[in-house]
Amino acid sequence: MNFDHILGALLGVVFGILLTWIATKRRSARLEDALRSQFDVEKREARLAQKEERSELELLFKNKELELSHALVAREEELQIRARELERESERQSEQQAQIELKNKELVREQRLLSEAEHEAEKIRRLYRLKLHQITQMERDEARQLLMKSTERECAQEIRDLRQTLLGRAETEVANEAKRVLLAAMQRITSQPMNDATATVVNLPSEEMKGRIIGREGRNIRTFEHATGTTLMIDETPDSVLISCFDPVRREIARIALEALLRDGRIHPSSIEDEVVKAEEEMHANVIDLGEGALRKLRLHDVHPEVVALLGKLHYRLSNNQNTLAHSVEVANLCALIASEIGLDPTIAKRAGLFHDIGKAVDEDYEGSHASVGAEIIKQHGEDARVVNAAAAHHQEVPAESVYAGLVMVADSLSAVRPGARASSIDGFIQRVRSIEDIAAAQAGVSEAYAVQAGREVRVIVEPDVVSDEGARQLARTIRKKIEEQLNYPGTVEITVIREQRYSETAV
Structure with a gap:
């Protein structure tokens, strides 16, 4: 009885252990399945995260590639513009070189003509000696006829000189009139002196604004140039752009519009067109104010509004x-x-x-x-x-x-x-007057030279023992040519050469 009881207990224990092992086995299997499922989920999430990160990197790479491509296109356009400018400069230098070569040829030709003239003068001098020898053995009538022929030859040369002077003066008057007509025509097409008067510099708040002004594929800058009729020059100058146009009114409108766009910060075709319209209205009001200000200054009335606007435009x-x-x-x-x-x-x-x-x-x-x-x-x-x-x-x-x-x-x-009206400074005016005096004083036989009437006349006093009457006339021509070649001046400059010789005796 005790054995059966013990055996039953052992069998119960074994059976309990078996059940516990089976339960533990099943629990381990479920835990392993759960871990495996969690691992699969994490693996899929990691794969999805990797794909998303790769997509973002590819998008960033494409954007960067597009930005670099636009920058490369802009740089290529800039290089093309610079290449064209260099080509034009090379053409100008070639033209200048050709002109220099042509002047050198003319100089050589004139030197050859001078040598021939000197040789001819020597021949004439010898001929005169021979004629003089013949005259001493001639009758009165024969000597008179020979003297008349000689005088005719001498006068022929002077007549040619006088003809050349008159023709030169006529050509100078025609050239001056042609210059005046051309200048008047250029003023009608709103041209100005080619210094910095055909361009306006606009400062930028940062270098990054240049890209925004250009816009995607250059659409902003094209819209601005088309709306204003000007040219925007964006180069390597830091924090600035250049507005170029021969019409000062259009250039001022472009400056006002561009500064307004920079203050606003929003730069796109529609905002550019709006700001240009506003700038034109502001410019029109400014022109009216300038015209009315001139009328108020002069105390004039009853002027038509269109004439007032034209007066205001003269300010630019x-x-x-x-x-x-x-x-x-x-x-x-x-x-x-x-x-x-x-x-x-x-x-x-x-x-x-x-x-x-x-x-x-x-x-x-x-x-x-x-x-x-x-x-x-x-x-x-x-x-x-x-x-x-x-x-x-x-x-x-x-x-x-x-x-x-x-x-x-x-x-x-x-x-x-009047002195200084159209000069850049009083120093330039003084320098021009001094240059006129220096040119005159540098000539042989000149004792004193004075520029008078604000540089519109120069009076040259020569030494009468050195310069003859004919030499004084030739000296005036030489000074005129040198002033025309070496100086720029408004109006005309009159050259007066004074040759005076006095003789005095004292009776005692």
């Missing part, structure tokens, strides 16, 4: 570095002062002086010189006939019908040629 135009609106106001004041002195109507004179250059503010669509176009415009807006004729005749293109035309001519010349 230069003539030989002289502001055209300031020049017109100065001419108006001079006309009024002179008219008051000689008993004429100062108001009519003032209006004629103010409107004489108004044709320079009109664009090139109008045909004719600035004087005729300006006269036609103020005539259409009801100006006095005397003012219209003064504006049309101030360059002597039409006959002067009243004394006011002569007033405008005189005042225009006074404003243009």
Whole structure:
């Protein structure tokens, strides 16, 4: 009984252990399955994360590649522009070299002609000696005939010199008139001196703004240039761009619009067009204010609004570095002062002086010189006939019908040629006067030289024992040629050579 009880207990224990082992085995299998499932999930999540990271890297690489491609295209365009500029510069240098070679050939030819002339003079000198020997053995009539022939030959040379001088003077007058016509035409097409007057620099807040101004594939800069009629030059100059245009009004509109875009920060085609429209409205208002300011300064009234706008545009135009609106106001004041002195109507004179250059503010669509176009415009807006004729005749293109035309001519010349009016500085004016005196004093036989009348005349005193009358005339020509070749000056320079010789005796 005890054995059976013990055996049953052992069997129970064994059976319990078996059940426990089976349960433990199943629990281990479930735990292993759970771990395996979790591992598979983590593996799939890691694979998905890797794919996402790879996609982001590929997208970043493509964006970077596109950005570099745009930068490369912009750089290639810039290099092409620089290559064209270098090519044009090379062409200009080639032309200059060709001109130098041509001048060298002319110099060699002139030297050869001079040598031939010296040889011919020696032959003539020998011939004169022979003729002189023959004359001593001639009759009176024969000597008279020979003297007349010799005189004819001498006069023929002087006649040729006189003819050459007169022709040279005529050619100079024609050339000066041609220059005046060309300058007037260029002023009608809004050109100015080619320094920094055809370009405006706009400062940028950062270098990064250059890329935003250019825009994707250059669409922003194309829109800006098309809307303003200017050219944006974006080079390696840090934090700045250059606005280039011959029309100063368009250039000012472009500057106002670009600065507004930079302040706003949003640069795209639609905002560019909006800012250009606003800049044009602001520019129009500014032009009106400038024109009305000039009228207030001169105390003039009853001027048509279109004429006022044209007056304001003159502020943005230069003539030989002289502001055209300031020049017109100065001419108006001079006309009024002179008219008051000689008993004429100062108001009519003032209006004629103010409107004489108004044709320079009109664009090139109008045909004719600035004087005729300006006269036609103020005539259409009801100006006095005397003012219209003064504006049309101030360059002597039409006959002067009243004394006011002569007033405008005189005042225009006074404003243009007074010292410092069209010079960059008083130092430049003084240097030009000194240069005129130095050129004259450097000639052989000159004892003293003085530039007078603000450099418009130079008086040269020569030594009478060294320079003859004919030599004095030739000296004046030489000084004129050297001044024309070496100096730039407004108006004309008159050369006066003074040769004086005195003889005195004292009776005791």
